[in-house]
Amino acid sequence: MGDVLAGFHAAWEFESDSVLIRYERGIRTPKLFQALGERRVPLEAIEGVTLTPGRRGTVVLRVEPRAGADPLIEAAAGQLKEGGDPYRLVLPADRETLAEYYADELRALLTESGRTERYLVAPPEAPLHFKAYDGKASFDGKAVSFRWSWTGASSAKWKAGDQSFPVADLGGVEWRSPEMFEGYLRLLPRDADASVAGAAAGAAPAVPQADQDPAAVVFGLGYGPVHESLPFAAAVLAAVRERGASAPVPIPVPAPRRDPADIAERIRHLGELHQQGLVTDEEFSSKKAELLAEL
Incomplete structure (x- = not known):
């Protein structure tokens, strides 16, 4: 036409x-x-x-x-x-x-109908990133990274540390609109289907709340808006499906060195959590050692 x-x-x-x-x-x-x-x-x-x-x-x-x-x-x-x-x-x-x-x-x-075996509409292109309430999410096409915010992240996420999820380890994403109550973006592991089946049989633990889950970032007023978080989720979902179809051999990539000022700020915040009794002596010492090792 x-x-x-x-x-x-x-x-x-x-x-x-x-x-x-x-x-x-x-x-x-x-x-x-x-x-x-x-x-x-x-x-x-x-x-x-x-x-x-x-x-x-x-x-x-x-x-x-x-x-x-x-x-x-x-x-x-x-x-x-x-x-x-x-x-x-x-x-x-x-x-x-x-x-x-x-x-x-x-x-x-039009000649086709029913579910497709592959995505036919191109996803948003990486790199993509957005600021959630409790951290920053970024996707470079190969891995999703969550970098926690010291003002918004829960102690559970601080204890877990910043996260990086290779596409090869993911099975999908779960997106809850920030325009709804308790919006979030959660990354699902490759064995998510098995976990769901196990939970139904009483053999798997319940999925943690998004604000306590290191595999999720939560949204808030002005954080993780639809036009940023949804294209991000779509790009990750497409990469997961493409990776599942091709299944290339993963190549290890060395972790980049962190900014010393950022490490110092995180140790300071970790100390505050320790003083408040939210982090044990053992957890404080272990996490501090991990952060210092990134210098």
């Missing part, structure tokens, strides 16, 4: 094998759309097309992605608000006839 249909916050370009969605960067455009920039959605990733009345004299053209086709939608797990759905194009009601034409043209090209 090659035609362009422009609506509020986005424009769709209809190509022979895909729909290219370009999002605007205006101040009224949802921040998630601005973060995504543009997305190419192959026709094989689309299961259906709908055209429905919208609010205040608008119509909404929407493509329905196939289950498993888009890591962003899979990570969101139904938690995106209607206005943050990247597959909706809102148009003035007087363009309904034109929108209906494109909907019919697009439907005629």
Whole structure:
């Protein structure tokens, strides 16, 4: 087709094998759309097309992605608000006839349905990072790192120390929207399915609360917003699935040397936890030795 249909916050370009969605960067455009920039959605990733009345004299053209086709939608797990759905194009009601034409043209090209075996929509590209309430999360495409904040992290996370999770050791992610109560991003180990089955049989311990789990960062007001944490989760999820499909042999990477000032600050905070009785003498000595070893 090659035609362009422009609506509020986005424009769709209809190509022979895909729909290219370009999002605007205006101040009224949802921040998630601005973060995504543009997305190419192959026709094989689309299961259906709908055209429905919208609010205040608008119509909404929407493509329905196939289950498993888009890591962003899979990570969101139904938690995106209607206005943050990247597959909706809102148009003035007087363009309904034109929108209906494109909907019919697009439907005629669709031939696939059902869950996909691989992601068909490209994930956000690494490196990615965002600031959570209790630490900073970063992803370089090979490993996820959590660096705890001394003002927000729990004593359990401080005792565990900063974390690094190679993609090869992960089985998935669990994202809870920061717009909901107790939002967080949790990394799931490769044996997560087995752990769930074991828990159901009474053979595995309960999963800790996110604020106590070194494999999770928690969100708060202004920390871990959707437009930062969700693309991050989607990129990790896509890397995990790609790693599972290819399973290359992992290559050890030496840990970078830490900033001495950062180590000193962490030892100071560890001492405060020790004085407050939140860390035992043995834990204090052991953790201090670990931190000094990173210099």
